[in-house]
Amino acid sequence: MVHSEGARAPREQRRGPVVRRQSQMQAGTTDQHLLDTRGAADWVHEDPFRVLRIQSEFVEGFGALAELPPAISVFGSARTSPGSPEYEAGEAIGRGLVEAGFAVITGGGPGAMEAANKGAMEAGGVSVGLGIELPFEQGINPYVNLGVDFRYFFVRKTMFVKYASGFVVLPGGLGTLDELFEALTLVQTKKVTRFPIVLFGTAYWQGLVDWLTHTLVAQGKAGLQDLQLFHITDDVEEAIGVVTKEAGA
Template sequence: MLRRRGQVTPGTTDQRLLDTQGSTEWLHGDPWRVMRIQSEFVEGFGALAELGPAVSVFGSSRSAPDSPEYEAGVRIGRALAGAGFAVITGGGPGAMEAANKGACEAGGVSVGLGIELPFEQGLNNYVDIGVNFRYFFVRKTMFVKYAQGFVVLPGGFGTLDELFEALTLVQTQKVTRFPIVLFGNGYWEGLVDWVRDKVVGEGKASPADLELFHVTDDVDEAVALVTKEVEL
């Protein structure tokens, strides 16, 4: 651009870029948020693109180290690593830490995808590859995009959110050949009964949708179900 006479502006663009100490409200505007969302996708894709076969393991951050679900998480993480799969979790404590621990101790790849929360600490010590996200929906995309299946340990609202997101994606064929295994018959039987008797029974879902997931108490069965269609 050419400027002469009265159209010449004082200073240079570089000066305005480097010297400006104005309002920071632009940091909180939607256009800047779009850029941050884009950067999170780029960061996640870059970190996980060469991960190889993987399974996402979900469960409660509140599972105590001496609880049955924590022990199951360690065993599942260990078995998945032994089968040649990386283990992806939310990177936090509890059941997530357990699955990461099992994978790490078995010499597998242990991945943690953290989320910015006001009440949780950072990634657990068993994570080999870790990415922290601001936005839940970006993080959930990574869980699905880079995993060949889900194992869902007992958990709360966050675990249920991830479970039903996966079920919806499979039901609507947004993802295909994506096994979902609920681990712990005693924990999940009430939910499964409600889905069968109410959701399917009252016509809100198809009877075939009950085949979108499996329930088991057996670690070997869970690993076999979630990995059976993957060629290593």
């Protein structure tokens, strides 16, 4: 289209799939910014660069975990004390899962996570820790023989679900609850199939189960069948049996 001298052609700037007009236009070109070594490095903190970091985390995670044997994710509090009944249960569960032919995946931190990794490693199995960058650094515990650290929670969550055939959930805090309800939602909405979820520790979890039953379900916010999405027990062998049997179904 030809514009006369008096007509003002619309000003437009295209950078790949992005169209910028008027005040949103930027000086220079993408190649110019890439090749120019002068100026501030603020670009490493901008969203387009973050997308590349997120992509790289997915690639690294998929690459590291792609050849895992069948695995179960074990969750629980980082504050669980070594030598406590909960810690010993975590060790026994990690050991039992390996003996049943499964790798063990945890968040890689201390407490209940360390316990499950310890049981798995001492049983000669694959002990995986998926760490996360936090203000209070925890680091990967010494009982992990395959560890990956992540910047982004949602990438880490994908790895927990993609490479595990089920969850065992020991007593834990907000992070544990986050993982538990994400797993329950994925099963409820059929985003994953044959994904057993075991809550270990009746005394700890019963209050939550009662609330789900007498408030959530009673008020119609969830269905009665949703209470069948998880199994609650105090018995290590039962927990291992349920999660491995259903995972292998």
